[in-house]
Amino acid sequence: MKIYKISTMVLGGLMLASCSDIDEQIYSGGAFSKEQSQDIVNAIPTRVEATFNGMFTFMGNPAQNYETRFSSQRADDFGFIMMALSQDFEGADMIGADNGYNWFSAACEYSSRTPSYANPYIRYVTPYTLIGMVKDILATIPEDTEDASLINMKAQAKTLRAYSYLSLAPYFQGSYETSKDKPCVPVLSDTVDVTNNPRATVEQVYNVIVEDLTWAIDHLDETRSSKAYVNANVAYGLRARAYLAMGKGAEAAADAEKAMQGYEPASIAEVSVPTFCDMEEHNWIWAIDITDDQANYFPYATAPSWLSSLCGDGYGAACGTTAMINKLLWDKIPATDVRKGWWIDENLHSPNWADLTWGTAKGDEIANLVLDDGSKVELPPYTNIKFGMKSGVGSTLNNNDWPLMRVEEMILIQAEGYAISGNEAKAKEILTNFVKTYRDPNYTIPSGRTLRDEIWFQRRVELWGEGFAVSDARRLNKPIVRFHGPNTTNYADAFQFNIAADDGWLNMRFPQSEKDNNSAIVDNTEGSLPVAGQNPNLRDGVTD
Missing domain, CATH: 1.25.40.390 (Serine Threonine Protein Phosphatase 5, Tetratricopeptide repeat)
Known part of the structure; x- marks a missing residue:
C-alpha cells in the first residue's frame, strides 16, 4: 500500500x-x-x-x-x-x-x-x-x-x-x-x-453511524484490493458493533453472521505460538497495513513496541513497559485453554514460545534474557506473548499490522446478540462451538456466571490488547x-x-x-x- x-x-x-x-x-x-x-x-x-x-x-x-x-x-x-x-x-x-x-x-x-x-x-x-x-x-x-x-x-x-x-x-x-x-x-x-x-x-450519533453503514452495505460487495480497505464484510461487522451497543441483539447477530462469511477462526495450533501481527492471517477481516516506511519513522515507538515482547527495538522489551495481563483475569483462564499461554505465568513460563529463539535464549529463557545493547531487559510475570513479530523474533523492524476486525469477534457478537434477544440456547451453542473447536477442547459453559458475563469473559480473553476493554464495560454497564x-x-x-x-x-x-x-x-x-x-x-x- x-x-x-x-x-x-x-x-x-x-x-x-x-x-x-x-x-x-x-x-x-x-x-x-x-x-x-x-x-x-x-x-x-x-x-x-x-x-x-x-x-x-x-x-x-x-x-x-x-x-x-x-x-x-x-x-x-x-x-x-x-x-x-x-x-x-x-x-x-x-x-x-x-x-x-x-x-x-x-x-x-x-x-x-x-x-x-x-x-x-x-x-x-x-x-x-x-x-x-x-x-x-x-x-x-x-x-x-x-x-x-x-x-x-x-x-x-x-x-x-x-x-x-x-x-x-x-x-x-x-x-x-x-x-x-x-x-x-x-x-x-x-x-x-x-x-x-x-x-x-448518543442516539443521534448512532443514527448517523447506522445510516452510513446501511448505505455502504447497499453499495459494497466482498471485493477489495487488500484487507486494509473496506468491503461489505467490514461494513456489516461495524454495523453489528453498532447494533450491539444499541441493544439490538437480533440485528447484531444477523450482521455479524454476514460479516464473517468467507472467514474461519484461527485454529488452536495457529494461536499456540505468538501471532496476531500480519493482516494476511486468514481470520482477520480488516486491518491497518503498517508499511516498512511507517515502522521506520519511529522504529522504537510503534504498536509492537508496547505489545510484542519479542520486539528488538522498542520501549516494551527495552524498558520493561510491555503490556501484562491482570492476574485476576489470567487466573480465570482454564489450563486447557490455549490462550492461557498468550501470557507467561508467575514462573515466566509459557508453552507457546517453547520453540522460539532470541539469540542464544530459547523458550522460557527469553524472559530472563538481557542484551548488552539495552534492547532487551527481563520480562515480568504475566507479560503477554500473544503478539508475535511479523519480521521475526528480535527484529528491529516493527512493521506488525494491526487487527481492526477478526472473525472471532463476530462470532462473539453473534452469541451475545442471540443472548440479548432471548435465544439463549442458540447463544450457548455458538459460544460452545467456538471455544471448544478453536481454543479449549475441554470447554463447557461454567455455571458460576451469567451467560452474558461468560460471553464478556471470552471477549476479554480473546480480544485482549485490541482496544475493546472500556467500550465493552461501558456497553454492559460494568465497573x-x-x-x-x-x-x-x-x-x-x-x-x-x-x-x-x-x-x-x-x-x-x-x-x-x-x-x-x-x-x-x-x-x-x-x-x-x-x-x-x-x-x-x-x-x-x-x-x-
Whole structure:
C-alpha cells in the first residue's frame, strides 16, 4: 500500500478539514463547489484516488496529529492504534508499567481526562481528522455519479466515517441503554458551523453511524484490493458493533453472521505460538497495513513496541513497559485453554514460545534474557506473548499490522446478540462451538456466571490488547475492577483502583483546543481522578 503524505494529498484547494480543532491544526481553505468537484473527477481522477488511499494510510501513520500541530515528536502519536491501546490501558485487564518510559501512563492512571494533555487530544483529533477527510472525499464525488469505482469509494468513505464515530461515542457518554438522550460528541454535517456545533445525543450519533453503514452495505460487495480497505464484510461487522451497543441483539447477530462469511477462526495450533501481527492471517477481516516506511519513522515507538515482547527495538522489551495481563483475569483462564499461554505465568513460563529463539535464549529463557545493547531487559510475570513479530523474533523492524476486525469477534457478537434477544440456547451453542473447536477442547459453559458475563469473559480473553476493554464495560454497564483487595493483582500501586460503572470520570473530556474553537461545547465534568485503593469491594461478574 503506497504512502501518501497529507501534504501531497491536497487537490488544489481541497482542504481536509473537520472540526474547528482540526481546522486550526493543519488545514485551511474552503470546500469545492459542485462544479469544481466534477472538474476534479473528470480531469484528475488519479488524484482523487490518491486522496482516497490516503485515508487508509492515515489510520496508522505516525506523527500526523500531535506533531503536526505542536512540532513536537511523541512516541504515542500513531493514530487509531494509539487509541486502541489507550482504551485497553484504561480497562481492567491490560497493565502498563509505572515508570518514566510508559507513554500510556495517563491512560493507566486516568489523568487522560485532563483537557490540556496530549493523550486525550490525539484520541479526539484522530477520528475527526478522518471524518474531515471523508467529508471532502464525498464532496468531490457527484451525487448522481454512475461511475462504479466512485460509488465504491463513496461507500468505503462512509464506512470509515461510521468507524470514526464508533471510535468516539462509547467514551464520551454512558451506554446507549442508560444515556441515549444525553450529549455525546459533535456530528459534522455538510452545513455545520464548526465554531458553534453542539454535542449530538448518543442516539443521534448512532443514527448517523447506522445510516452510513446501511448505505455502504447497499453499495459494497466482498471485493477489495487488500484487507486494509473496506468491503461489505467490514461494513456489516461495524454495523453489528453498532447494533450491539444499541441493544439490538437480533440485528447484531444477523450482521455479524454476514460479516464473517468467507472467514474461519484461527485454529488452536495457529494461536499456540505468538501471532496476531500480519493482516494476511486468514481470520482477520480488516486491518491497518503498517508499511516498512511507517515502522521506520519511529522504529522504537510503534504498536509492537508496547505489545510484542519479542520486539528488538522498542520501549516494551527495552524498558520493561510491555503490556501484562491482570492476574485476576489470567487466573480465570482454564489450563486447557490455549490462550492461557498468550501470557507467561508467575514462573515466566509459557508453552507457546517453547520453540522460539532470541539469540542464544530459547523458550522460557527469553524472559530472563538481557542484551548488552539495552534492547532487551527481563520480562515480568504475566507479560503477554500473544503478539508475535511479523519480521521475526528480535527484529528491529516493527512493521506488525494491526487487527481492526477478526472473525472471532463476530462470532462473539453473534452469541451475545442471540443472548440479548432471548435465544439463549442458540447463544450457548455458538459460544460452545467456538471455544471448544478453536481454543479449549475441554470447554463447557461454567455455571458460576451469567451467560452474558461468560460471553464478556471470552471477549476479554480473546480480544485482549485490541482496544475493546472500556467500550465493552461501558456497553454492559460494568465497573472497572482491577483488584479485590491486598495482594490480589499485579497492578502497580498507583494504578490499583476500581471505578464504578456510573462514575462520571469514565467519560472523556474534550481537548482544550476544541473548547476554545467550538463555543457550543459543554464538557463532561462529573467524577474525579481515581485514587489508589478506591472501591476495593466492587466486582464485575467475571473476575469475582
